[in-house]
Amino acid sequence: MAAKRTAHTPHHVMVIDTNRCVGCWTCAVACKEINNEPLGFWWNRILTAAPNESTTAAPPASDNIDVPRGVFPDLELAYLPVACQHCNDAPCVKVCPVQATFRRDDGTVLVDYERCIGCRYCMAACPYGVRIFNWGDAEYAPGGVVGYGKDYRFDGRLVFTPERPRGVVEKCTFCVERIDVGEKPFCCEACPIGARIFGDLADPASEVSQLVNEGGAVQLHPELGTDPNVYYVPVRRRAALET
Amino acid sequence: MVATNTASLPIPARGARTGRPGIQLWYALLAAACAFGLAAWIYELENGLAATGMRDVVSWGMYIFTFAFFIGLSAGGLIMASSAEVFGIKALKPLSRLGVLSAAACVAVAALMIIPDLGRPARILNIFIHPNWSSPLVWDVFIISIYFVFSVVDLAVLQQHTTEPARLRRTMRVLAYVGLPTAVLLHSITAWIFGLQIARTWWNTSLMAPLFVVSAVLSGTALVTLLALAAERWGGFTLPADTRRWLRGFITMALIVDLFFVGCEYITVLWGNVPADRSALDLVLPGGPWAWTFWGEWIVGGVIPLALLLVPRLRRMAGSLGVAAFLAIAGVYVFRIELVVIGFINPLTQFPPGIAVGTYNPTTTSFQLVGRYSPTWVEYGIIIGLFAFFGAIVTVGYHRLQLASRSPISSQEGRPAREETVHSAPDTPVAPSAGESPFSGEQ
Numbered sequence: 001m002a003a004k005r006t007a008h009t010p011h012h013v014m015v016i017d018t019n020r021c022v023g024c025w026t027c028a029v030a031c032k033e034i035n036n037e038p039l040g041f042w043w044n045r046i047l048t049a050a051p052n053e054s055t056t057a058a059p060p061a062s063d064n065i066d067v068p069r070g071v072f073p074d075l076e077l078a079y080l081p082v083a084c085q086h087c088n089d090a091p092c093v094k095v096c097p098v099q100a101t102f103r104r105d106d107g108t109v110l111v112d113y114e115r116c117i118g119c120r121y122c123m124a125a126c127p128y129g130v131r132i133f134n135w136g137d138a139e140y141a142p143g144g145v146v147g148y149g150k151d152y153r154f155d156g157r158l159v160f161t162p163e164r165p166r167g168v169v170e171k172c173t174f175c176v177e178r179i180d181v182g183e184k185p186f187c188c189e190a191c192p193i194g195a196r197i198f199g200d201l202a203d204p205a206s207e208v209s210q211l212v213n214e215g216g217a218v219q220l221h222p223e224l225g226t227d228p229n230v231y232y233v234p235v236r237r238r239a240a241l242e243t
Numbered sequence: 244m245v246a247t248n249t250a251s252l253p254i255p256a257r258g259a260r261t262g263r264p265g266i267q268l269w270y271a272l273l274a275a276a277c278a279f280g281l282a283a284w285i286y287e288l289e290n291g292l293a294a295t296g297m298r299d300v301v302s303w304g305m306y307i308f309t310f311a312f313f314i315g316l317s318a319g320g321l322i323m324a325s326s327a328e329v330f331g332i333k334a335l336k337p338l339s340r341l342g343v344l345s346a347a348a349c350v351a352v353a354a355l356m357i358i359p360d361l362g363r364p365a366r367i368l369n370i371f372i373h374p375n376w377s378s379p380l381v382w383d384v385f386i387i388s389i390y391f392v393f394s395v396v397d398l399a400v401l402q403q404h405t406t407e408p409a410r411l412r413r414t415m416r417v418l419a420y421v422g423l424p425t426a427v428l429l430h431s432i433t434a435w436i437f438g439l440q441i442a443r444t445w446w447n448t449s450l451m452a453p454l455f456v457v458s459a460v461l462s463g464t465a466l467v468t469l470l471a472l473a474a475e476r477w478g479g480f481t482l483p484a485d486t487r488r489w490l491r492g493f494i495t496m497a498l499i500v501d502l503f504f505v506g507c508e509y510i511t512v513l514w515g516n517v518p519a520d521r522s523a524l525d526l527v528l529p530g531g532p533w534a535w536t537f538w539g540e541w542i543v544g545g546v547i548p549l550a551l552l553l554v555p556r557l558r559r560m561a562g563s564l565g566v567a568a569f570l571a572i573a574g575v576y577v578f579r580i581e582l583v584v585i586g587f588i589n590p591l592t593q594f595p596p597g598i599a600v601g602t603y604n605p606t607t608t609s610f611q612l613v614g615r616y617s618p619t620w621v622e623y624g625i626i627i628g629l630f631a632f633f634g635a636i637v638t639v640g641y642h643r644l645q646l647a648s649r650s651p652i653s654s655q656e657g658r659p660a661r662e663e664t665v666h667s668a669p670d671t672p673v674a675p676s677a678g679e680s681p682f683s684g685e686q
Contacts, residue, residue: 039603045610047594055592056519063612065595080594091442097380098369117369118292118362121380123302127442129591129598133302133362136293139603166291167362224441 010200012106015211017233020195023079030190034147036162038138043172044083051078051235084130084172085228092122107229108174110159116168152177273631280628294621299601300614301587305622306360308583314433317349319463321426328419334485347394348636379435430459445523445586454504461497462575465568479647495552523589536581544574588614
């Protein structure tokens, strides 16, 4: 596997088409299942947004999800699924005092659960608020099924384990155990509308390359210079769609 | 071993009560508080950080803002001791050793404060095994270690200086010239833990390091003032009028500059009116849910101490310096609370449902848009224990090192002036109210 990576290191990128997303939370629930996320944990969550608006721009229309912005009949609604953005210049990687959070050559940002000291500096540093701490022992709904029930190591480092120990930080791994064998992250597999597209940005023929290079896909908070590997295709207005 | 020098000192009538039973009661109180803190920490180790009030939105709380507070407190002593040497301020020399003792104790307590905040405290050595040099936290660990060792060495040298002044003068000067920049660096690096973070607009300002340094000078000087007043009241220490004037001047200047810096932050946010910045400031300004921090900082820790320090009629009142110093320290603590907590509760995203909190509660949602934080008894317990530990280090250190009996009196008057009968506020939490100890009589 290591030899394969040196021959051609892919640049793993996820593109989320916000024109397609209907806010059904299937990806979030699928993520919880495959990664065995305890109660109260969401590696991936779907924000109720206004189309193409900055996440920090204005107070929300409501504290509740699925409430459109505006006054009837001029209503606007869009969804913004947010998980780890896998930044190329990741603030969490920069601040981690023990190099427990690290970036792989393919752009994936991972946490070494055996090295993390639980200082939570990465949670303070992440502009996207996607990191989750194991405050106590994990609680699960009875009868839950663990999607990927095995430990997974990269370079000898424990980057996935079905039950994360107390006192460490965890987050989206891009389903590292799946992408390393050529499969897609589970959220991309689960999305019923095909709004999540995963691929290799280093391959100009790939669908993600098309969307990033010609489809106008943008990053979240590009002004912060974190250079995420998750892109969003902006919402096209109805007028534009009808022509 | 029995204290005998009290008769020659002008101890006020109230001091008569604090004889040997007084100090024993004080030590018993400190020991009880330390034991309570230790018990709280054991409870936290058993139950994980779920025992605290912190969750994923507000993921740093009382430990971190008290840590930053103690780092700031440690400044005063070393800056004062070094200034006495570097700028030739003779009037501050009587406080050198007390100041450096306070610096060493504060930085030690600050370092301990980090341990209960860690999710996996047993892995703390990873910081030295796998240091990530781009992390301000790693810089901080190293500067704290250097600073602690330095202050202990400095204290040892100052201790010898009182017996052999001529031979150690040079060493003292070198230490002072190293100590001053080290203290400034310690506080700057601690500020950069917050100030360098692009994610949180409330923190991300280049003013953070200057603000930390000045608030450190303010709270640290005020702490040494309180310690000196307490030592004068209970420990046979003499605080010359000249020194008192310098302390008042130091605190006044630092407080004015501190408020000026905070005011600069406010005007920048208010005038610019950028939504993400404004939403943070609106939490603090009058009318917001955290407005008590505004009043604590500007009135309790700002206007009132300034009035006590500057208005001639109030300044002459007995105890004005002690009360002003205590309020200034309280104001700086409120500022630390505000800095850390507002940085977290100000939403990273305005879109519902916000951020998952990381624990399950069947009665509420798992998400928060605006963060919430209130510490639990475990956090209060550990903090009280560490405050008591600080009190114990300073009390024991004060008596062991015989700071009262061997303090060089270098004021021009040559005698401890007593024109202002100032007594420290007896309810100050950090001031050790030491009675005479078995050691204070030794010469």
